[in-house]
Amino acid sequence: MKIISIINQKGGVGKTTTVINLASALSQQGKKILVIDLDPQGNATTGLGLSNTEKSDQTIYGILNGTMKISDVIKKTKFENLDLISSNVDLSGLEVETAGDRDRAFILKSKLTAYLNDSRASYDYILVDCPPSLSLLTVMALVSSNSLLVPLQTEFFALEGLTQLMKTIERIKVNLNPDLEIQGILLTMYDRRNKLSSQVEQEARDYFKEKVYQTVIPRNVRLSEAPSHGMPVLIYDKNCPGSKSYYSFTDEFIVQENKIGSAA
Ligand SMILES: Nc1ncnc2c1ncn2[C@@H]1O[C@H](COP(=O)(O)OP(=O)(O)OP(=O)(O)O)[C@@H](O)[C@H]1O
Ligand SMILES: [Mg+2]
Structure with a gap:
C-alpha cells in the first residue's frame, strides 16, 4: 500500500484530472484505489460522480475535525475498485478551527495510520488530491505521503x-x-x-531529468468535459487523445512501480 499525493500549489494545472484518471486506469487493471479529496472545492468528488454538498461529517472534514473515523466515511463510487473520501466547502474552515492544535499537521497521518492498522484495508494505492495552496491541508498531505506526483502545466x-x-x-x-x-x-x-509548451518541457527535462515522465498530457477538450458527467475521461471517451495519454502515463507509472518494488 502506498500513499501518493498529487500536488502543485498552482491552481488549475491538472491535479484533479490526474487523480481521477490515474485512479481510474489503475482500478481498471484490478488495483484497489482509495481517492482522498483533500480540496474544499470538492472537484475530485464530483468528478467521480458523488456529491460535494453532503453533510460535512461524512467527508474528509469529519475525519480531520476529529468526529469520524476513516472507515466511517469511505464511499463506493460507481466504478469498480475505486472508493472515495469526499470533500466539501466546510473543509476550508479547518485551518482556523485547528489553530490551537500544535500537532495539527499530523492529524491526517495519524488517522490514516490508525485506519491501516485496525482495518483489513486492501488498497494498493491511496491517491490524495491536494488544494492549490501550500496551506495546512497540503502540509497534512506531505506529512502523510510516501511520494508526490506533480502535474506541471506547460505554461x-x-x-x-x-x-x-x-x-x-x-x-x-x-x-x-x-x-x-x-x-x-x-x-x-x-x-x-x-x-512555449516545448520550451517548458525542455526546461523541465533539463532540470528534473528522469523525474519527468515521458508521457505528456495534451490539451484535450474531452478531458474538461468528462467531470461534468461525473466520470473519468477514460470511461467518458476512452479513445480520445486525453484518454490515450492517461493510459500511457499509467503504463509508465506501473513500470516505475515495478522497478521500485524489485529494487526493494
Ligand atoms: N489536458 C487537459 N486539457 C484540457 N483541459 C484540461 C486538461 N487537464 C485539465 N483540464 C481542465 O482544466 C481545468 C483544471 O484542471 P484540474 O481541475 O484537473 O486542475 P487542478 O490543478 O486540480 O485545479 P485546482 O488547483 O483548482 O484544484 C478543469 O476544468 C479541467 O477539466
Ligand atoms: Mg483540483
Missing part, C-alpha cells in the same frame, strides 16, 4: 512555482517526513502548436 510561470514547491518539500523532509519522495513530474495541457 510560462510553471517552473517558478515549482521552485517554491521543491523548497517546501525539502523543509517537510527535514522536519516532518524524511522518507518523502518525488514520484514524478507529469507535463499537462501540452499544446503542440505553442512553442
Whole structure:
C-alpha cells in the first residue's frame, strides 16, 4: 500500500484530472484505489460522480475535525475498485478551527495510520488530491505521503512555482517526513502548436531529468468535459487523445512501480 499525493500549489494545472484518471486506469487493471479529496472545492468528488454538498461529517472534514473515523466515511463510487473520501466547502474552515492544535499537521497521518492498522484495508494505492495552496491541508498531505506526483502545466510561470514547491518539500523532509519522495513530474495541457509548451518541457527535462515522465498530457477538450458527467475521461471517451495519454502515463507509472518494488 502506498500513499501518493498529487500536488502543485498552482491552481488549475491538472491535479484533479490526474487523480481521477490515474485512479481510474489503475482500478481498471484490478488495483484497489482509495481517492482522498483533500480540496474544499470538492472537484475530485464530483468528478467521480458523488456529491460535494453532503453533510460535512461524512467527508474528509469529519475525519480531520476529529468526529469520524476513516472507515466511517469511505464511499463506493460507481466504478469498480475505486472508493472515495469526499470533500466539501466546510473543509476550508479547518485551518482556523485547528489553530490551537500544535500537532495539527499530523492529524491526517495519524488517522490514516490508525485506519491501516485496525482495518483489513486492501488498497494498493491511496491517491490524495491536494488544494492549490501550500496551506495546512497540503502540509497534512506531505506529512502523510510516501511520494508526490506533480502535474506541471506547460505554461510560462510553471517552473517558478515549482521552485517554491521543491523548497517546501525539502523543509517537510527535514522536519516532518524524511522518507518523502518525488514520484514524478507529469507535463499537462501540452499544446503542440505553442512553442512555449516545448520550451517548458525542455526546461523541465533539463532540470528534473528522469523525474519527468515521458508521457505528456495534451490539451484535450474531452478531458474538461468528462467531470461534468461525473466520470473519468477514460470511461467518458476512452479513445480520445486525453484518454490515450492517461493510459500511457499509467503504463509508465506501473513500470516505475515495478522497478521500485524489485529494487526493494
Ligand atoms: N489536458 C487537459 N486539457 C484540457 N483541459 C484540461 C486538461 N487537464 C485539465 N483540464 C481542465 O482544466 C481545468 C483544471 O484542471 P484540474 O481541475 O484537473 O486542475 P487542478 O490543478 O486540480 O485545479 P485546482 O488547483 O483548482 O484544484 C478543469 O476544468 C479541467 O477539466
Ligand atoms: Mg483540483
